[in-house]
Amino acid sequence: DQQVKQNSPSLSVQEGRISILNCDYTNSMFDYFLWYKKYPAEGPTFLISISSIKDKNEDGRFTVFLNKSAKHLSLHIVPSQPGDSAVYFCAASASGGNTGKLIFGQGTTLQVKP
């Protein structure tokens, strides 16, 4: 049972344009969502997170949007840069303490072309 799904295995955008990565979830108990970026031979790097009490969170070029009714979140990268090329994972956590296990999606490979 895949509770977190990233239905697009890959995405290619031009440098300077917007990248939009999507993620869907099924478990209503999830109350915290995170995006991670992963380069080859490295561990995932935390990018940005959002609590279920919010619908938007921004950090520089990265914005995460949460639509709870649709159980959908998206990561917007504006403007996209070649260095953003990596695998992006969305992850979700349920309540039950400050730290909970993360449920990851399958990942989306982003390629930003110069």
Place this chain on the structure above:
Amino acid sequence: DAGVTQSPTHLIKTRGQQVTLRCSPKSGHDTVSWYQQALGQGPQFIFQYYEEEERQRGNFPDRFSGHQFPNYSSELNVNALLLGDSALYLCASSWDRRYGYTFGSGTRLTVV
């Protein structure tokens, strides 16, 4: 400030053997989680340790066990290795999920 340190980086084992992977969390972090990432998949939660006790466990068999030491470092043990255990094993540490989980670079385990 050192992040999460994992050792070894690569490991080759024979089916049926046992393996121990090690993790040192980021300074100030008291919670350690272990994940298995198969090729082309997202990381799958194995278990989490806090105050030297297993606090949560994912859907992994008892062949997977762990330990957390008083200095918060942790070990992942896998017994009776199967070919399907070949994967990247990631350790993540945290102290408050609002600030994210810091991952190590992982241990690439190959079972032959």
